[in-house]
Amino acid sequence: MKEEKFNISYIVVRYLRDELSDSEQAILDHWLTEAGNAELFERLVNKQKLLDKSFEYDNDNPELAWKQISRQINNPFKPLKLLKYAAAILLPLMATFVVYKQLDVKNIEVSQETEIKIGEKSAIIYLSDGQQIDLKQDTTSLIRGENDLLIHRDSNILYVDDSMLATGSGNKMNKIVTPKGVEYQLTLSDGSKVWLNADSKLEFPSRFSTKERRVFVSGELYFDVAHNKEVPFVVESKLSELRVLGTEFNIRAYDNENTTVSTLVEGRVEVSNAYGESLRLEPGYEALVSNNRAGLESQKADIEAATAWKKGRFYFDNQGLKHIMEDLSRWYNVDVFYFNTEVRLKRFSVDVPRYQHIDEVLKLMEETGDVTFEVNKQTIIVK
Secondary structure, eight states: OHHHHHHHHHHHHHHHTTOOOHHHHHHHHHHHTSTTHHHHHHHHHHTHHHHHHHHHTTTSOHHHHHHHHHHHTTOTTOHHHHHHHHHHHHHHHHHHHHHHHHHHHHHHHTOSOOOOOOOEEOOEEEOTTSOEEETTTOOOSEEEOGGGOEEEEETTEEEEEOTTOOTTOTTOEEEEEEOTTEEEEEEOTTSOEEEEOSSEEEEEESSOOSSOEEEEEEEEEEEEOOOOTTSOEEEEOSSEEEEESSOEEEEEEOTTSSEEEEEEEESOEEEEETTSOEEEEOTTEEEEEETTSSOEEEEEOOHHHHHGGGGTEEEEEEEEHHHHHHHHHHHHTOEEEESOSGGGGOEEEEEEESSSOHHHHHHHHHTTTSOOEEEETTEEEEO
């Protein structure tokens, strides 16, 4: 806690001196969103009027300033000059002390910090008739939509049932969303199983057409598609389209990532991009579609790494820290800030259960000596 207060006090003082780096500004901006911090910051900034004179002398040579003070300690005729040089050394330190003490008071008032929670099983359903069902709040086992679309819930799995659906109403779209910090599993009306990782979305029709079974996705999802050679299953994302008959694959298509990765576990799949190019994948390979260049690429896949989340694990093999922290951010619903850009390029190997406290994951990486973490409520600061 003391080190945390010192860091934010240091950042506030640098703000007062107009010396903030981009990363420090990001940390300050996030800190200001927390309850009570904006009001405290306003009080601290107002103190700048008392410190303006001291900042005028911050460019002085501190060693020279101290010598001047030493020579004039016993000179009663130059008190103003003495104060000038004293301000060069003491007032910036006083500013830090004032900020630190103010934060100390605030932290006493807010003694109960929010604990970072482990991800859980939940989702939000948006039905075509406008209903919104938050599965954390609604614990019913049967959800009835427009025209008698039924969704059953059993053991944290949803089952879409279109057997009672009115004729001609099958093309209406429904959506299941897993926000940060949650995951869920869904069985579609054709028997296809879908696992949604945190921060993901699946849009599906109330009833599939007789020509194709098309869904729309974003985030990361794992599919076990029911075989039907007469009706292809199509998965559409922001950059790619997958067409399958019956197979298992993982697709990673987060909106804030530049590449969509489709990893084939078994069966056959055809991947195409917005330019009409396509390729067929063999099991154990993955297709990469980038939004900053045309073309499709395929490469040998690390199946264990691609599907670890579905099996309840974090598995990273010599992976970049930025990628690792993005996955941790989604699962634990935390924000991540970097003190410098270089640390994001560090690479780590991690293999741990997902259903454990985030401290266990962070400690493993800290033990390498290449990175340190500070946890402030729902924010992780990386150094």
